[in-house]
Amino acid sequence: MSRCEDTFLADTFWKRPVTLVKGRGARVWDSNGKEYIDCSCGYGVALLGHCHPKVVEAVRRQAEKLLTCHGSFYNDAREECLSKLAKMKPEGTDKVFLSNTGTESVETAIKLVRKYTKKKGFVAMINSFHGKTMGALSLTWASKYREPFMPLLDGVKFAPYGKTDKLEGLIDESVGAVFVEPVQGESGINVPPPDYLRQVREICDGKGVLLVLDEVQSGFGRTGKVWAHQHFGARPDILCASKALGGGMPIGATFARADIMDSLKRGEHSNTFGGNPLACAACAGAIDALLKENLVENASAIGGYLKKGFTDLDSKIVREVRGLGLMLGIEMRFEIMNIILRCLEMGVIVLEAGKTVLRLLPPLVITKEEAEKVLSVVGTAIREEEKKRALGA
């Protein structure tokens, strides 16, 4: 059967051979009725699980009332969302700009830095990922994403991630900000040493440049704290969030200190869909679910259980198990596509991060029993691959 997804839609995604049609909590079902435990969650979006009742109800109610309301009008759903976001905003930030995606939240940060500091340059990190629009792409490390679209923004330099010895030297007069992910996601779940972010903060303060934290993947409870940087005791000047924030609906948020946000004049940065009632209602529902159901704690509890289980596998083809909360990576000694497809066959969806890291971003609502199945399936797939390799297959 020829499908429009194959013939008409731009061919820019590597597809898994499965059509997903339904989701509840940590589980999704395909068009043949087969059930999977979803440790991909739409690349981290369904952090509260699929179709969380509070989010569904908020969206349903709002959909019957008002779908769209441009930012040039006040709106009650936006007001409610903002009042909830204000209570969980990252320490050190005072205001927020609403958008629709992670990359858009980074674009906003880039423009804020340029406007506030009047400087053109940035330092980002080796192995960073900040998105694929032209500005965010300029701060993204991988040349496979960058090269086809050169020239990108001028004046971007890259520093090693997780150590600060080269950072100070890279921050010259041209640089307005340093961009960092508190835990690097796309490049393989890299958790920096405990004092790294604090040192980056000190260097930024010493040099008089802004610190922008990209928590698009690590934020909103994923790592066992509402914001991942809270593990490391360093406050941002600007923070980018998206993915899980809308409980499954698209929303982006860029938080900033008031003096930084206020440097933007009316009309200098705006969008059509940012702060739309549907996304705002979903976000308000998602915040209620996250905080009232104590889901953040579950990230630490089940995350710790899974991390220990993967470490105890003690397989020769596993190089390292790492992560924080429910942001987990298993670095293998070989390419991992076979393991991902075998897990899929056995009813568990896992992601890649690069060619050799299995990435697991399970939802915070995952139960112990579901986590046990994940351990068992991923463990079996790894053992089978280990055996094949040992036999030289």
Ligand SMILES: Cc1ncc(COP(=O)(O)O)c(C=O)c1O
């Ligand atoms: C840290 C980080 N920043 C930005 C982005 C881009 O977000 P989006 O795909 O919503 O544009 C991602 C996406 O994976 C991300 O992980």
